[in-house]
Amino acid sequence: MFKNFVAAFIILIPAIILRADRQNMPNLREESNIxxxxxxxxxxxxxxxxxRLHQMAGKKPLVLVLxxxxxxxxxxxxxxxxxxxxEQIRQVENEPFxxxxxxxxxxxxQEDMQAMAGAFSLQSDSLWQFAVTDSIExxxxxxxxxxxxxxxxxxxxHDAILIGLNQQAYITRKLIGFxxxxxxxxxxxxxxxxFSPTFRLPNPNMxxxxxxxxxxxxxxxxxxxxxxxxLPAVLTLLLLFxxxxxxRNKSSNSFR
Amino acid sequence: xxxxRFNKITSLWIITVLVLFVVAITLGIIMRLNQSELxxxxxxxxxxxxxxHGLTMIxxxxxxxxxxxxxxxxxxVKTSHGVNVFAYVMTVVGVLLLWASTFFGxxxxxxxxxxxxPFKVMWKSWATPTFYFSLAVLGVGWLVWCLxxxxxxxxxxxxxxxxxxQHFSKNPKTETPPFVLIAMISLxxxxxxxxxxxxxxxxxxxxxxxxxxxxxxxxxxxxLTYFFGHTIANEMLYLGLAILYELFSEISGRPKWKTTWYxxxxxxxxxxxxxxxxxxxxxxxxxxxEGFQIIGQIASYSASLPAAGVTVFSVIVAVYRxxxxxxxxxxxxxxxxxxxxxxxxxxxxxxxxxNNFILHNTLWVPAHFHTYNAxxxxxxxxxxxxxxxxxxxxxxxxxxxxxxxxxxxGGIGFLTAFYIGGADSIPRRYSSYPEVFATAxxxxxxxxxxxxxxxxxxxxxxxxxxxxxxxxxxxxx
Amino acid sequence: xxxxxLMLFFVLAALLVGIFLYVFLSSRQSNGQLTGMxxxxxxxxxxxxxxxxxxAIFASVxxxxxxxxxxxxxxxxxxxxxxxxxxxxxxxxxxxxxxSPTGESSIELNTNExxxxxxxxxxxxxxxxxxxxxNELIAQTQAMxxxxxxxxxxxxxxxxxxxxxxxxxxxxHQAMKTTITVK
Numbered sequence: 001m002f003k004n005f006v007a008a009f010i011i012l013i014p015a016i017i018l019r020a021d022r023q024n025m026p027n028l029r030e031e032s033n034i035x036x037x038x039x040x041x042x043x044x045x046x047x048x049x050x051x052r053l054h055q056m057a058g059k060k061p062l063v064l065v066l067x068x069x070x071x072x073x074x075x076x077x078x079x080x081x082x083x084x085x086x087e088q089i090r091q092v093e094n095e096p097f098x099x100x101x102x103x104x105x106x107x108x109x110q111e112d113m114q115a116m117a118g119a120f121s122l123q124s125d126s127l128w129q130f131a132v133t134d135s136i137e138x139x140x141x142x143x144x145x146x147x148x149x150x151x152x153x154x155x156x157x158h159d160a161i162l163i164g165l166n167q168q169a170y171i172t173r174k175l176i177g178f179x180x181x182x183x184x185x186x187x188x189x190x191x192x193x194x195f196s197p198t199f200r201l202p203n204p205n206m207x208x209x210x211x212x213x214x215x216x217x218x219x220x221x222x223x224x225x226x227x228x229x230x231l232p233a234v235l236t237l238l239l240l241f242x243x244x245x246x247x248r249n250k251s252s253n254s255f256r
Numbered sequence: 257x258x259x260x261r262f263n264k265i266t267s268l269w270i271i272t273v274l275v276l277f278v279v280a281i282t283l284g285i286i287m288r289l290n291q292s293e294l295x296x297x298x299x300x301x302x303x304x305x306x307x308x309h310g311l312t313m314i315x316x317x318x319x320x321x322x323x324x325x326x327x328x329x330x331x332x333v334k335t336s337h338g339v340n341v342f343a344y345v346m347t348v349v350g351v352l353l354l355w356a357s358t359f360f361g362x363x364x365x366x367x368x369x370x371x372x373x374p375f376k377v378m379w380k381s382w383a384t385p386t387f388y389f390s391l392a393v394l395g396v397g398w399l400v401w402c403l404x405x406x407x408x409x410x411x412x413x414x415x416x417x418x419x420x421x422q423h424f425s426k427n428p429k430t431e432t433p434p435f436v437l438i439a440m441i442s443l444x445x446x447x448x449x450x451x452x453x454x455x456x457x458x459x460x461x462x463x464x465x466x467x468x469x470x471x472x473x474x475x476x477x478x479x480l481t482y483f484f485g486h487t488i489a490n491e492m493l494y495l496g497l498a499i500l501y502e503l504f505s506e507i508s509g510r511p512k513w514k515t516t517w518y519x520x521x522x523x524x525x526x527x528x529x530x531x532x533x534x535x536x537x538x539x540x541x542x543x544x545x546e547g548f549q550i551i552g553q554i555a556s557y558s559a560s561l562p563a564a565g566v567t568v569f570s571v572i573v574a575v576y577r578x579x580x581x582x583x584x585x586x587x588x589x590x591x592x593x594x595x596x597x598x599x600x601x602x603x604x605x606x607x608x609x610x611n612n613f614i615l616h617n618t619l620w621v622p623a624h625f626h627t628y629n630a631x632x633x634x635x636x637x638x639x640x641x642x643x644x645x646x647x648x649x650x651x652x653x654x655x656x657x658x659x660x661x662x663x664x665x666g667g668i669g670f671l672t673a674f675y676i677g678g679a680d681s682i683p684r685r686y687s688s689y690p691e692v693f694a695t696a697x698x699x700x701x702x703x704x705x706x707x708x709x710x711x712x713x714x715x716x717x718x719x720x721x722x723x724x725x726x727x728x729x730x731x732x733x
Numbered sequence: 734x735x736x737x738x739l740m741l742f743f744v745l746a747a748l749l750v751g752i753f754l755y756v757f758l759s760s761r762q763s764n765g766q767l768t769g770m771x772x773x774x775x776x777x778x779x780x781x782x783x784x785x786x787x788x789a790i791f792a793s794v795x796x797x798x799x800x801x802x803x804x805x806x807x808x809x810x811x812x813x814x815x816x817x818x819x820x821x822x823x824x825x826x827x828x829x830x831x832x833s834p835t836g837e838s839s840i841e842l843n844t845n846e847x848x849x850x851x852x853x854x855x856x857x858x859x860x861x862x863x864x865x866x867x868n869e870l871i872a873q874t875q876a877m878x879x880x881x882x883x884x885x886x887x888x889x890x891x892x893x894x895x896x897x898x899x900x901x902x903x904x905x906h907q908a909m910k911t912t913i914t915v916k
Contacts, residue, residue: 031828035809035849170808195805197542198882229479232451233531236444240406240415247410299904366901372878373857376819378903474858474877518777540860541875542801542882550796557788565781572756573777576770580760594753598746605738608791610798614735614870617860617899679739681870683862683899686907692868692895 029159030174033144038064038169041139043102043131046114046123053139056129057169060098061191063184064163066145068105068156069112076119078160078178083120083128085181090127093185095192101130104140104147105156108132143171164191260731261337262330263648267725269323269344270641273316274718276351277634280316281711283309285704290687292700300379302687303364310367311354314489315394317629319347320637321495322401325439327644328502329405332436333412339404346397353390357383366685368485371460371477385464392457399450402443409440420520434515438498441523442491445530449487456480475543479534486534490559493596493628494526496636497567503643504589509581510574519570522562529559539612549609556607560600568597584656585646588639591664595631599624602675617685619699620678623671630710631667641721649724659713666710673703735869800872804885809849813840817852817859817876820905822896824913831855841914844891850884852876859909860899866892875900888915 040054056062065082067075079101086099103113113130117123122130133139140146147158164173164187172190175183189196283305289295290302297305322343329335357363361383365374369391374384409418413436420437422428456477463472505513535552538544571593580586602624606615615621645651677699682689689696760767770776815822816829816836823829823836834855842848852861854876862873863886874884888894898909 028828028830031812031814031851034812168808193806195802196883197546197801198880228455228476229452229483231455232448232483235451236448239403239447240444243403243407244410244415247407299907303901303904303906364904368901370858370901373902376857376903474879478858478877540873541877542884543875543877543880546799546801549799549801553796554792557792560788561781561785564784565777569777569780572752573770573773575760576756577759577762577767578769579767582761590753590757594750597749597753601745601749602742604788605742608795610795610800611738613800613873615738616873617862618870675739675742679735681735681864681868683897683907685901688907690897690907690910 029144030176032174033142033171034174035170035172036142036144038163038165038171039135039138039142040169041102041133041135043133044110046110046117046130048110051131053165054169056098056100057165058167060096061167062165063097063099063187063191064143064165065099065101066104066140066143066147066158066161066163067101067116068103068147069108069116070105070155072153072155073157074160079116079120081178082162083122085184086127089181089184089188093188095188097127097188097191099128101128102139103132104136104145104158106136162187164188166191166193259330259337262327262340263728264731265337265340265344266323266327266644267649267728269319270645270725271722271729272344272348273320273323273637274641274714274722276312276316278711278714278718280309280312281707281714283312285707285711287687288700288704288707291689292697292704293688294701294704297687299687300362300364303366303685304358304362306685307364307367307369308355308358312351313629314367314485314492315347315351317633317637318398318488318492318495319343320640321492321499321633322398324499324637324640324644325442325495326401326405328435328499329408329439331502332433333408335408336404339401343397343401346393346400350390350394350397353386353393357386357390361386363387368481370481371472371474374460375464388457388460388464391453395450395453395457399447399454402447402450406440406443406447409436409443419524420515421524423515423517423520432515432520433502434513434519435498435502437515437520437523438494438501441527442494442498445487445494445527446491448531449484449491452480452487453484456484475541478538478541479544482534482537486537487530489625489628490530490533493633493636494530496592496633496640499640500571500589500593500636501567503640504571504586505574507581507583507586507589507643508574508578510578513570513574519566522566526559526562529555529562533559533607536607536612539609540616553607553609557604560604563600564597568593584659585639585643587656587660588635588642591660592632592635592639595627595635595667596633599627599629599632602627614681615678617683618678619674619680619682619684622684623674623678626674627671631663631671635663638717641725642717645721645724645728649727651720651724659717662709662713662716666706666708666713669706670703670710673699673706800874800884804847804887807847807885809847809885811842811846812849812851813842815850815852815861815876816855817861817898817909818855819857819903820898820909822861822898822909822911823855824911839912839914841916842888843916844888847885847887850874850886851881852884853881854878857902858900859902860897862897862899863913864895864897865890866894868895873899891915 038053040052043051043053043056045051065079067079082099101113110132113132114123117128117130122128143163145159145161147156150157159176160178162175162179162184163171166172173187175187186196186199286295286297287302287305287309290297326335326340362379363383364379369387374387377384413432416422417430417432418436418440420432422430423432459472459477463470501513505511532551532555535544535548536556539549539552571590575590602620605611606620606624677696680693680695682693682696682699812826814825814827814829816831816834818834823834824840825836829836850861852874856878858878859876860873861876861884863871865871872884872886874882876882892915894913894915896911896913898906902909
């Protein structure tokens, strides 16, 4: 009779296996310059104000986005995606932070950045700030960020990148490419100096992780892997119940 | 009542366990001798021996506990002789496959076979699937045995009775014997951890046969491995305690122990603690969620409360200023409890996360679990072997003092070398020690010497018990 | 610290041996004094209560000392990336490419400087256990494939520290080690 349970169990496992876990491969350029202080670049913001980078970070930790307005590559799609993501993230994120988009193109002016912000209706969004700087080289060097000029295409070749700066202006985390809300949440945790003793390296072939990072609480939430750990106890209870049901109808013998 | 059939199969179990015990101790002595550099074997030989030593030891003391529990259970319910024999056959086949994969296939991923090490094939390619298959064979045999025993219990006792819940009310109408309660609790725990092993094996085989398209999560696999491994090692000790609750008073010439509300409470709670304590094996995996680490420490600490407050205290109450018919069997039980408690102290110390930070995977770890076994659970099983073989095979207890002193002196000396080694930060599972660990080789030599003393005690015991068991085995029905 | 743990253990073990010996001997007295234990249930209750209190105290004192969040409020001055593999460590101040792991020939750190070790494995589970120049284990974490463990540590004493692999990883496990120089 418990053959039925064995069969049910065997059917259950492939059903779990079918859950895929697609993530990007780890990018080593994310690991450069961590815990180094960013250059205190002078900034000219799109509202006309001037500020220094450390001063801004001191007010609220920053998520730095590096782009340029004459970009025909990733910058605009990236910005559009980030806008959507931060709209969702700001609803759950309790700690204050600021997203700062800075151009690394010497041709970009405050008006250019204003137009870029306007294209996404971000010019008066309190979460977003756009700026240019005269110290491009010093800034990008301290960030470990490189943009290669392609003469033929008249374009910079560069990473789509988010860089987290905590209030002391230290680089805490980088994320290259289009990333999930959960990962951006991890970056936000790091700029709020929330320490996580570990992080998982993405692997497209790895199924059921034990836990997933939940940006809302900054903690690890149970993943399907944990369900699997609970499975033996659940199955045992089911088996026990099944055996008891089967033997229930037999009359009990008196004590010997 | 016990039939001659059960006498025979139990005798067969006893002889088999003792033979394998002698083999496994010898492998252990070879390991310590190699570490002391009094002999030299290749690292692969050392690690192969280590793999066999660990798995054989856990396996035999588990089946010893099961065989004893099955035998005693016949006093209360009718159990299946066929399943008992089936489990024996599967155990022997499993052990042979294990030995094939290790001694011939040179599989040496360790007795914890921690994923993904078995996949990094540095041995014959057929050894990895053979090894996992041997585990599957053992697991099937043992799972069927457990389910069969649980079925037998539930045929007679209701679900409430088998867990002794009626003892929580005043004047319960029926009494659940302590043996039944503890056996049931232990069997439930064992079924759970064997199912964890099933899942582990399913995931392993899935990856093995997927040729790289499916990769397991190393953290999940480690959790499953220790869920299975820790729990089965603990449960085999509790099987020994089930026997103790049944036989200690009987052998001592005292009234039978009864289940009270606090015995019922303690053992029901024990089930929960036992199933959650395994997290203490992952303290140094910072990848584990912190909640699980804390659960590990709290569950490990808590498990000592019912153990000390109920079982150990009951043994003390039973003996203190009481006339006891001391004989080899109940002396072994009594000494086993002492060893178990001391091993428990070493365990609680290591189960403290801040201590584990500097003790994890040093010799402190084998120190405490060898205490639990060599001077704890093993003595419980030897007590049963002694009682059983004397009762059904006849014979005197002439050598009892010698056996006891050899086991004690050998065991204490052997274990002390481990504890000091742990305090000296000497790593475990090293085939040889770096020169900078000045005390390592000497401690290993002492360990080997005292283990040999222990082995001689075991050999005397083995000869006496096996003679009687062979007599039982060859009896005409 | 290991020494004090060992002493505690030996003291408790000796105490327990004494108790069990006393109990055993008490059962071998002449018949007249064999009265068993008076008020056993009451004594049991007190015993459990005392044991529970001791364990609760130990738990509440030691759990906050767990190594997961050591120095979590401070800014590390340096990050050392560690990739363990059978049977050596690749250590670098830059992130390590799993496809072609390369590291520094030696790692040099300063005393009283907060270092963060980011430890992973390129193949099987390994350990990353830091031993002081006196061969005492002072800090460790595991190296698990697919994960990065972060261990923050401040070295207070200059000298040569050895790192041993403490998680069994195969036939050269006992030879797997590296060193860190602290100035």
